[in-house]
Amino acid sequence: MSTKTDKIDRLAELSTRSFDDSGGVSLWREAFGRLRRSPMAITGAAIIIVFIVMAILGPILAPYSPTALTWGDEVSPAQGTFVGPRAENWLGLDNLGRDELSRLLIGARQSLLVGVVATGIGFTIGALIGGLSGACLALGGxxxxxxxxxxxRFIDMMLALPSxxxxxxxxxILGQSLTTxxxxxxxxxxPIFARLLRGSMLAQSHSDYVLASRALGVRRSRIVLSHIIPNSMGPVIVQATLSLATAIIEAAALSYLGLGNPDMSAPEWGVMLAQAQYFFGSAMQLAIYPAVAIIITALGFTLLGEALRESLDPKLRK
Structure with a gap:
């Protein structure tokens, strides 16, 4: 005879499955199957792969040192003399005579590092806060x-401020640095992750398998930790993918405003944009290259995140 634990485990498993004529298929496996057929997901994944390859292999792919003033005597910003794309410099030179392509490739690593670490911080702390809040409500009292x-109320205060x-x-407050x-x-x-996980846990707490487990006498703490929290992580994971795009854009904005890496010679897309603004009239390409890189990278994460959201949302499944 099945125990109460076996019954609740089975009910939770059934709640996360979608059935067809051939038998049960797990929710994540079914979502992955739809992702592989989604042009939006394929496009986003391709962009992300190229971005990651650039970030990892940047020092190998870069033809020159990103900080070397090799061609400094060929440019003269004061006189509006710049060097555009040519055989030895595919994207031309910046205002100090440095190879623009090399700086763009090396800058991808710093953008990826900032995006991943920042999203990890927001995801970890936000999930802990949202999970605690949702668990307190699910346990009652x-x-x-x-x-x-x-x-x-603390989360609402954070959400009230523009990001x-x-x-x-x-x-x-923390000072100028990459860690900052x-x-x-x-x-x-x-606050975004905290609110999302809390709301997802509240929705899961009213599911049939939760009501059935309570009727069977399973402890509420076991229901929350073993079933409600794991089944609530789907929307949070999707948000993490979308937040990577936002993190890259916001990191570039802070660097553009001078709050990023204090070493202005270090290649970073936001810093490159900040330096290019002074020469926009005579060398527009210096601003176009990093801006396009930021836009395309953010687009890749956004496309993949939206495709993942649609594949997991039963109302949007095709």
Missing amino acids: RVGKRIDTVIM LLLALSVAA VMIAVGTVQI
Whole structure:
């Protein structure tokens, strides 16, 4: 005879499955199958792969040192003399005579590092806060509701501030550095993940398998930890993919405003944009290259995130 634990495990498994005539298929396997057939997902994944290859193999692919002033005597910003694309410099030279292609390739690594670390900070802290709040509500009781109220009011305060303003405030307090950019961008994403996980847990707490498990006498703490939280992580993972695009854009914005890496010679897409603004009239390409790189990279993560969201949402399945 099945035990209560076996029954609740089976109910939770059934709640996350979609059935067809050939038998049961797990939700994630079914979503992955739709992703492989989605042109939007394929396009986004291809862009992300190219971006990751650039970030990892940048020092190998770069034809020259990104900080070497090899052709400094060929450019003269004061006189509006710049060198455009040519055989030895495919994207031309910047205002100091450095190879633009090499700087663009090396800059991808720093952008990827900032995006991943910042999203990891927001995801980890936000999931802990949202999970605690959702667990307090799922467990019930006055104390749990009061804890949830206090946490959510704090999250509401963070959400009330514009994301860029909040990031600027954190960066101004911590000082100018690459670590500051990661922490500032990650802080902006904390309330988003917290709210999303809490809402997903509230929706899961009213599912049939939760009601059935309570009727069987399973402890609420086991229901929350073993079933509600794991089954609520899908939307949070999708948001993490979308937040990578936002993190890259916000990191570039902070670097553009001078709150990023204090070493201005280090190649970074936001810094390259900031330096190019002074020569926009005579060398527009210096701003176009990093801007296009940021836009295409953010587009790749956005396309993949949207495709993953649609594949997991039963209302949007095709």
